[in-house]
Amino acid sequence: MIEIINLHKKFGKLTVLDGLDLKIKKGGIFAILGPNGSGKTTLIKCLLGMVIPDRGDILLEGKSVLHAAAYRNNINYLPQIANFPSNLTVTELINMVKNLRPKPADEKPLVELFGLRPFLKKKLGNLSGGTKQKVNLLLTFMFDSDLIILDEPTTGLDPIALIHLKETIQQEKEKGKTILITTHIMSFVDEMADEIVFLLDGKIYFKGSVQQLKEQTHESNLEYAIAHLISKQDA
Amino acid sequence: MLKILKYSIYDLLRSRWSYIYFIFYLILGFVLLFLNTDIDKAIITLLNIIIVLTPLIGTIFGVMYYYNSREFTELLLAQPIKRKNIFLGQYIGVSLSLSLSLLIGLGIPFVLYGLFKSASIFDFVLLIVVGTFLNFIFVALAYNIALRTENKIKGFGFAILMWLMFAVIYDGVFMISLFIFNEYPLDKFALIATMFNPIDLSRILILLKLDISALLGYTGAVFQKFFGTSFGLLISLSVLTLWVLLPVWSIMHISGKKDF
Numbered sequence: 133m134i135e136i137i138n139l140h141k142k143f144g145k146l147t148v149l150d151g152l153d154l155k156i157k158k159g160g161i162f163a164i165l166g167p168n169g170s171g172k173t174t175l176i177k178c179l180l181g182m183v184i185p186d187r188g189d190i191l192l193e194g195k196s197v198l199h200a201a202a203y204r205n206n207i208n209y210l211p212q213i214a215n216f217p218s219n220l221t222v223t224e225l226i227n228m229v230k231n232l233r234p235k236p237a238d239e240k241p242l243v244e245l246f247g248l249r250p251f252l253k254k255k256l257g258n259l260s261g262g263t264k265q266k267v268n269l270l271l272t273f274m275f276d277s278d279l280i281i282l283d284e285p286t287t288g289l290d291p292i293a294l295i296h297l298k299e300t301i302q303q304e305k306e307k308g309k310t311i312l313i314t315t316h317i318m319s320f321v322d323e324m325a326d327e328i329v330f331l332l333d334g335k336i337y338f339k340g341s342v343q344q345l346k347e348q349t350h351e352s353n354l355e356y357a358i359a360h361l362i363s364k365q366d367a
Numbered sequence: 368m369l370k371i372l373k374y375s376i377y378d379l380l381r382s383r384w385s386y387i388y389f390i391f392y393l394i395l396g397f398v399l400l401f402l403n404t405d406i407d408k409a410i411i412t413l414l415n416i417i418i419v420l421t422p423l424i425g426t427i428f429g430v431m432y433y434y435n436s437r438e439f440t441e442l443l444l445a446q447p448i449k450r451k452n453i454f455l456g457q458y459i460g461v462s463l464s465l466s467l468s469l470l471i472g473l474g475i476p477f478v479l480y481g482l483f484k485s486a487s488i489f490d491f492v493l494l495i496v497v498g499t500f501l502n503f504i505f506v507a508l509a510y511n512i513a514l515r516t517e518n519k520i521k522g523f524g525f526a527i528l529m530w531l532m533f534a535v536i537y538d539g540v541f542m543i544s545l546f547i548f549n550e551y552p553l554d555k556f557a558l559i560a561t562m563f564n565p566i567d568l569s570r571i572l573i574l575l576k577l578d579i580s581a582l583l584g585y586t587g588a589v590f591q592k593f594f595g596t597s598f599g600l601l602i603s604l605s606v607l608t609l610w611v612l613l614p615v616w617s618i619m620h621i622s623g624k625k626d627f
Contacts, residue, residue: 143626182444183626199623205447215438219381232370232446 133158139188150334166331212283214268218257239274262288318355368452375460392472421501429509507614572603
């Protein structure tokens with residue numbers, strides 16, 4: 133479904149993506165892991181057309197996404213940092229995003245699920261970090277799209293919201309969606325991910341299931357297995 | 368693009384800066400009419416103010432809006448909207464709302480003063496047209512600077528420098544060069560040099576129309592001699608249009624390649 137071919141990206145002198153090749157099939161939860169600065173967010177932003185790669189191509193359902201715009205209608209994206217225009221209220225923001233996308237949206241169940249009703253009339257600038265992240269999640273999940281990209285979805289969430297998030301992700305998976313997640317919380321990966329994509333130095337260092345990773349590194353704990361992958365590179 | 372334009376204007380209408388700008392022009396209009404008691408004279412005084420001030424406000428507003436709406440822009444970039452439509456929509460939104468403040472702010476006092484019954488109505492319209500041109504030009508230039516500069520403070524600095532260059536330094540250098548090379552025929556040089564400064568160009572445009580040769584200055588006189596009044600108007604209006612189109616093209620070009 134997603135095919136990334138020989139992707140290169142440099143920011144000044146810093147090489148972030150260095151000939152990355154990746155194929156992701158339709159359906160399932162894919163965790164994109166890697167140490168800080170390994171290019172996870174850059175990869176995602178390339179997929180969304182926010183960062184323009186120096187070389188290489190990205191195919192979605194066989195069609196190149198570079199310099200295109202309409203394909204984003206079929207992607208739900210949760211940005212890493214919930215930066216919203218601070219002088220809008222939550223309701224205004226929801227309506228605006230709905231207005232900008234030519235597809236139906238249903239935000240009501242999510243408003244209830246994340247307990248956002250009391251905040252609907254409040255300005256976004258006055259919300260706490262966790263509440264902003266809930267609004268962020270709501271904007272992401274209110275559309276019905278085949279591809280869902282979550283960049284650090286757990287940031288700032290309380291345990292109850294986290295449980296609701298996990299349920300929501302599972303429900304989407306059961307509908308046959310493809311879900312890409314980046315996170316540093318290994319228990320979250322262990323619990324949710326069908327497959328792990330491990331990025332290091334701008335390349336795919338490992339791709340496979342959680343079980344395969346544990347077997348390959350001879351570690352029974354995912355956190356140690358990942359640490360093992362990172363440290364092996366340094367040695 | 369129309370949706371983005373709508374949201375940008377909506378966003379700006381809620382910001383108090385648009386109102387401050389509007390009220391400033393309102394007061395300026397009333398005060399000038401009160402002091403001059405003559406619409407023609409008020410228009411000339413206004414000309415000198417508008418020609419320096421609209422570029423400054425356009426520059427500051429353009430840069431400020433770009434940096435303030437960065438979050439909004441990032442939100443938009445993840446939506447199925449073409450990049451150039453996002454930036455074009457924002458740019459037109461800022462320029463249009465500034466021009467509206469100018470038109471309404473100055474329009475109210477002048478209309479109350481009997482603009483429609485006076486012969487100066489065309490001069491006033493030309494003044495507003497030039498002000499609108501300057502808004503569109505300087506917001507576009509400011510957007511170009513902001514798009515190229517990640518750092519807010521640097522961006523503001525460059526933008527103000529750009530304004531200072533067109534409003535003050537350019538004229539200074541121009542005068543000095545005329546003074547130093549006064550033994551050479553400088554007509555053509557002066558003519559071309561004027562084209563490269565939208566503020567100078569606007570000044571000449573209005574003075575040509577008002578037909579006040581005493582205020583035309585060197586470049587204005589050369590302009591009038593060279594092109595005559597009506598052709599001169601046409602030339603300066605087309606060059607001003609170019610001054611809008613080129614930076615707008617550049618906005619689309621830069622934004623198409625930028626990483627967010």
